[in-house]
Amino acid sequence: MLDIPSRVRVHVETLPAAQIDMGVCDAFEQYAPVGKPYTMNAPHPPKVAGIDSTVPAPAHTVAPAPAAPDAPAVLTDPGALLQDRLAGWVSDLTTLHELTERLVLTTTLPDALTELLRAGAALVGARRGLVVLEPGDGLGPATTVGLGLTRSDLGHLETVPRAALPHGTLLDTRAGLPGGVAEVVRADLFAEQGLHPRHRDVAARLGFAASYTRPLSTETAGRLGAVVWLYDEPAEPVERQRHLVGLYTRYATEHLARLLEVERTRACMATMAEELLPSRLPRVSGVELAVRHRTSPRGGGDWYDALPLPDAALGLTVGSVTGTGPSAVAAAGRLRASLRAYAVMEGEDPVAVLSDLELLLRLTEPARPATALFAYCEPALQRITLAGAGHSPPLLIGERRTAYVETSVSAPLGMLACWEAPSVEVQAAPGETVLLYTDGLLQRTGEPVDRAFARLHAAAAALPRATRRDPEAVADHVLRTVLPDGLDTADSAEDVVLLAVRFE
Known part of the structure; x- marks a missing residue:
């Protein structure tokens, strides 16, 4: 029997084996007891303090090293694997908690958009990015905020036909609507067939070789825009990173929707007062x-x-x-x-x-x-x-x-x-x-x-x-x-x- 406190042990022992691979927040929402999680015996992966560094990969996501052909088979303790997986879930949940806490402290749209870019870049392992705010109701405001991109860089990106950009594909079609396409991955832009020549030129000029794009949309908030993270080299986020950033962007979209309503109210009041x-x-x-x-x-x-x-x-x-x-x-x-x-x-x-x-x-x-x-x-x-x-x-x-x-x-x-x-x-x-x-x-x-x-x-x-x-x-x-x-x-x-x- 694992050395796990009884309140946690009851839930762990009732976990079906087929559900061990479920997502971090989904699993804890169903099986973790209400309140602060208990400390476990197994060493936890280091927590992420803030968003300035990439999220460390917990041990349960690291692929095992291939065994030598003549090496004897080693029996793995199922309890150790389960405890390691639970420790990884705790680490992921802690990371999301820290990032969403920082996001909720923002009180203006520009600050919230910048925080979204920084946190997402840490989660997917990117260095630069941009977020395009274009509410689907057409009432505005519409803006573009960059991370690691100057206004001149954003201007170069605007010279690319909108349909050729991944966020343009999401915003101009039903793909970016709730329930539509959840992400657009371009792992190697220069190896991609059919890439628009202007897109290739701008990517070479700005020095990025891959991109990862997600829509900012939920059922309650509707479509607010899209966020793009750029990689300097050909790359793409792994499944765990996609899962975490997906949870984070859904929460960020709801927060942006609240700030957007406040911004519209302020603008309406200022306009009415001036008129x-x-x-x-x-x-x-x-x-x-x-x-x-x-x-x-x-x-x-x-x-x-x-x-x-x-x-x-x-x-x-x-x-x-x-x-x-x-x-x-x-x-x-x-x-x-x-x-x-x-x-x-x-x-x-x-x-x-x-x-x-x-x-x-x-x-x-x-x-x-x-x-x-x-x-x-x-x-x-x-x-x-x-x-x-x-x-x-x-x-x-x-x-x-x-x-x-x-x-x-x-x-x-x-x-x-x-x-x-x-x-x-x-x-x-x-x-x-x-x-x-x-x-x-x-x-x-x-x-x-x-x-x-x-x-x-x-x-x-x-x-x-x-x-x-x-x-x-x-x-x-x-x-x-x-x-x-x-x-x-x-x-x-x-x-x-x-x-x-x-x-x-």
Whole structure:
């Protein structure tokens, strides 16, 4: 009797001999007890730590050395063979567990595709490869990511007719669909009959002589694309490697499908938010405008607008509604559209504009407060009259001063039974810039409000003199200084709007 713990021994002893050759994960799913596998006496093959090295072949996959003709027959212990096979299954299962753990840590499509290429290359013993993402539903996104291949190399591969490439065969026919062809093996490209001449030329130029291709498709995810690994010399993966990489790619396809859905949702939210904002800023004599807008992945409710008004005036507004997601984006679009109408009718009185907006918000969306700032700008007089509802004060930036505009404290729209606050008049000098912004600029810093205000003031005060003449450069400098190290583009629940108005 083998020295195997009793919980494992019960299952091993009931293994039919015909099932000893079944796959690693299939066998353990049926016969291994739930929980962590017990340690066995037989020496295990070394585990694979990561994906930087190829998966070692366990002893049970190594062909026995041929015996000499006159050598006496040696009886092999069946128990030792079974224990060796079980040890190999444990090694394979450990390898898959480590690789899938690394894959599940990826949160973006590019990272997941790169990890898929690296792990698959380790499993099949290749050095380079590429993955072509082309969802079968045609909704995109479509992209190609290479491992050990530059953009120029990928460009050379694109010159080969698609039908001549193995992944083209899978993607353009039903072969790559769930239940279709599971793999395409080209063990020696230069010895292959009927290989397209351009394919032969590109293979020689890039230095690969064989390829192994698998579709990225499952019954639940559908067809997402195909992955190709390239060998420098004529070669092909053995049966065990194909089995392992097949299990891995099926799991990777499901993970990619989840990330693909997230990516599509983000793109849809960003598109919807941008479409509800001005497509371009107006050109008005006497002022220059620049804007920066960063949308959160979940979709936030920040908005801005610049609207030409009668008498060569300009209406400027920034604001934010509470919440995230499609409902917040839609609410911001409705408020912006309403504010434009009120600005045309009574824009010279910012208090009246915000009062009308507050009444509309209270009647139509009583459970969604909003902050807003509206400014009536007269470029010829270099004057701005503004009113704010729970909004951060504008920042005035000039050659000789950098200061926040003193506004009265007021509640956000929709918080009180009747909103009212006095307006403030700002007299700017030629060359000065008024900076309007939403609270997301301060909140993304992760600092207390007073320190965030101080950071914004310091960033504006440190503007180089030449930069002050260009509102685009002013907006970029402030955004980059207040939100360093990629905080302006990182995933965040807060939208950011920065509107710079420079008087000529």
